[in-house]
Every structure is written in C-alpha cells, then in structure tokens.
Amino acid sequence: MLGQDGGGETHAVSLRWRDGREESLSVGPDETVVDAAGAAGVGLPYGCLYGACGTCTGKLLSGDVEHAAEPRALKPRHRDVGYVLLCLAEPRSACRIEVGARVQADLVPNPWK
C-alpha cells in the first residue's frame, strides 16, 4: 500500500527474542520499529529515542531498514554486521529482527576477559 507522506510502504516485521518468543508487527511508512511496537502493545527496550544510547539495539537478520537519523550509538563495526537502532529504524522491506535487552550487550564485550 502507498503511504500518505513520502510514498513509503507498510512492511511486515518479525521480531525474535533469544528465549524463542516471536511477534509480528506491521510497520507503517516513515514509522520506526519502536513506535510500531509501542502502538501494537509489544514491549521493546529503548532509552534516548534519538540514536545516541543503543538501548534499543536489534540485529537485522533479513530485510532492509533505513535509519531516520545518524545511529550514533553504533560504530562502523556494528553496522557492518547488521546491528540497527530500532528507535530510528524504518523498514524498507519485510524484515526479521533479533530483539531484546541482551542484543545491546553484544556491542561491547568485557575488555578484560
């Protein structure tokens, strides 16, 4: 379907938690995954909501998203392997995304271990 502003489309997004739970969302044009999850009553972790803090980090397993602003919390090495910030991520296709608080902890390991 055509969006009302910008001509974007609504996309099906499948969310997967590490404990096996799954949820499906329909994310509208120019809508972020966090906003769509909130509207659907699906709880996702988040913090700053402008891309600085990384609390909402997810891992894109398939599909395409675009960040609505610079995802400052992610380093190039994170972006290269598919980490995305769901407070800024707008789907551009059907997506499967790994979510939950433990995904963020992947970004930076314990440096002494």
Next chain:
Amino acid sequence: MSDAETPDSDTHSHADHADHEHGVSGPGYTTPAAMRTESGREQTAFVMGLRVGMDVDGPDFVGVVDVDPDSPTYAELIDTVEMPNKGDELHHFGWNACSSSCHAEGMARDHLIVPGQRSSRIHILDASDPRELSIEKVIEPEEVFEHDLSAPHTVHCVPGGKIVISMLGNSDGELPGGFLQLDQEDFSIDGHWETDLGEMEMNYDYWYQPRHNVMISSEWAAPKTYYPGFDLDDVEAGKYGDSIHIWNWETREHEATLTFGEEGLIPLEVRMSHNPEETQGYVGAALSSNVIRFFEEEGGWDWEVVIDLDSRDHPDWDMPVPPLITDLLVSLDDQYLFFANWLHGDVRMYDVSDSANPRLVDRVWAGGNFGDRQEVAGHEIHGAPQMLQLSRDGKRLYWTTSLFSSWDNQFYPEIGEHGSLMLKADVYPDEGRMELDEEFVVDFGDAPGGPARAHEIRWPGGDCTSDVWQ
C-alpha cells in the same frame, strides 16, 4: 524538636529550625555538625529503581525503602512511584533545597528533582510526605534539547533560588554538554547556568563551595560514547575524561583545568569537605582507580594522587582487572572517606583527618569478581558495591550494586535478569572499623512489577552527598 521525635515524618520542617542564627527559617542545617548530631536517624530511603536495558517491560521508579529497624516493614521496599514513560534510566537525583539555602525564608526541602540519564526527561516529585511520593511535574526531553543539552546528571540546589543540573551532552548526545538551570519556585528552565564553557569539553559531577567562590566539575565522556557500553578503544582514542574544571561560582566562568592524564582517567564523583572553610576535596578516577585530592594553595588549585590502587589478575580473565572506583563520599565530620571498587567487589573506609594522607582503616567485601562473600541473608549478590550513602551520624553505610544499565549488562549481566541489591554495613567511627550487616538486604529482584536495578540513595532530610554549606 528533633526528627527522631516525629516517626511519621522525617522530612525537615520549617519549625525545626526556627532558631537559625539569622532569625529566618529554611530547609537545612546551619553547619554540618548540626546535621550530623541533630537530624535523627534515617527512617526511609529514596532509591532509584530501573528497568532500562532489561526485558522487564516497565518504567523506572523511585522506590521508598523502610530503614527504621523498629518498623514491621524494615528493609522492605514499601512504595514505588513509577515514571510516566519507559526508558528514562533514572540515575542521580537531588533536592530542590538543601543546607546551602538554609537561611532562605520560606524554603522547604520538599521536592525531588529526578532526571532520566538516557531520556533527558526531568521529573519533579513532591516528597513532602516521604512515604507518599507523587509526580508533580515532568519536563519533557524536547524542552531540554531546545537548550542544546542532554543527559542530565548531578542535581544541586544553589543559593539564589535556583537548581543546577550538570548535563553531559548536547542535543545530539555529543560533546560538550554544560549546566542546565531551573527555577526553584516553578521548576521552569532558565537556560544554561554557565556564561562561559572555556576549555570544558566533557562533564559529569560537580560540587561547589560558595564561601570560596568555587565550583569543581569532573568528566565522564560524551553520552554517545558511554551510553552503549565501555569500550577500551574509546579510551585509547581519548574519548574519556582525565581532567577536572575550576569555575568561578559567581561569574559562572570556567577558570582553569587540572589535567591528570594516565593517573586520573575517568574522574567521576567530586566530594569537597563539608566544612565550608575548607578549600579541598577528592575525586575518584574510576579507570585509573586513584583517589585524587585537589586543593587551593596560594590562590591557585593543584592536585595530587593520595590513594593508588592496583589491578588484580583474575584466573578467568586475560588482563589484570582495575578496581574501578565508581563512587566515593566523605562523612559529615570530614573524618572518613568511603569508596566502592565495583569490579573488584569491596567498599573501603579511610581515615582522612589528615586530608593529604588518607589511612586505610577497614574494608568490606560483598559480591564482585574477587569477593569471598557472594551472598547476604540468602540473597545472591548481583554486582558489587557501587552507589554509597552514609547515615548523617556516620554510623551506617548503605550501598546499591548496579552502575549503569549497559555497563551492568557488560560486566554483571545477571543484574539484567535478576535485578540488584541494597546492602548495609554498620560503621563504628570511634573505633575506625565497619561490619557488613548480615540481616539487612533489600532485593530489587523482588520489586513489584519485576526485577529492577537499584542505583542512587537519598535520605528525606538531607544527605552528606548533596548538602553544601554556605
């Protein structure tokens, strides 16, 4: 009338100090000694409870813990006031008024200023009855971003009817941050406190000594750097702080930078002597794991490392692990310094009556990566000693075990699943020792609505980590 005689309310009322030397009544105590000896034992504690970075789908809360041993609900979380939004990361908080405004007629210490570190949202709570907290006003993030600031940290009330909050970032979560000023009457935003940032590129905690016209601020990093977790690459790239800043308190101008370099990486909490005549204090450099003393001498400020802790080899880790001094405080009589080693797992007590020569007198191990004791009263300790709060009489040291959601998830991931604890040691200042209280444990894993992290602690009636004397 002392607070000890009013068990239903440990808020400090105007009537308590009608005999102030200047004939006006205000919210605080005229001297640190008055607060230490006249304020009575703490009966309730306000403790930050967080759900950020956990799979618990709920907001953060301000918890009320009963710390009155004669109460049937002693050592229990008796109330939680949930924030209206998720994702705040409540961290540090403070009072609308403290002893620095104790000569201000009509002021009362009756509101808590509760910022969200990640959200940049600032909540104002009515705390006139410490057992019936309520949210009075919320300053939304957009209002803060309008001043090109984010990531609120330390809250102090300041003389002149204002509240100043150190802010770690600009509206994009990048450097340099600054200081946000609120009005004490209606909690509206005035704008920036500082007139000149000078060389200040990073911000964190601050303390002021009005009698000497000085404010001292410290450095963590840009929000976008420390928010996602601790990366040694960022340290090597110079993205973490190593300096403190000297400010002219009256003109609000940056005057000097004291740069510590390798000896003072990540200087966090700043604690000056409570005696308003003193011109010295301490800052804990978390990563270097040094306590640095700063002091005024012949009109200028200087510094020296007075405590230097060693890293330790851990059998399962590749590199020697620094203690990571994350919080420190000074007793109201300025005799003892306490600090927490969050990666090692001990809390230490130093005699600083000779302020340039701290003497280790005792320590307690609880949790952490090196402690023998990993359990208190049947509760497994998740994390290690972290945010400290000392009773006003200096006889009870309380602490929580969570640092910051993403750093917890990196170093003590079990906190994210099971929540963290509030613990206590009994302190014997006359004997110079302390002992873990084996009976006292508040398990935030059992918080209503699911496990939570426990962070900063404050007392109704004032704290040795927030009151400043004029």
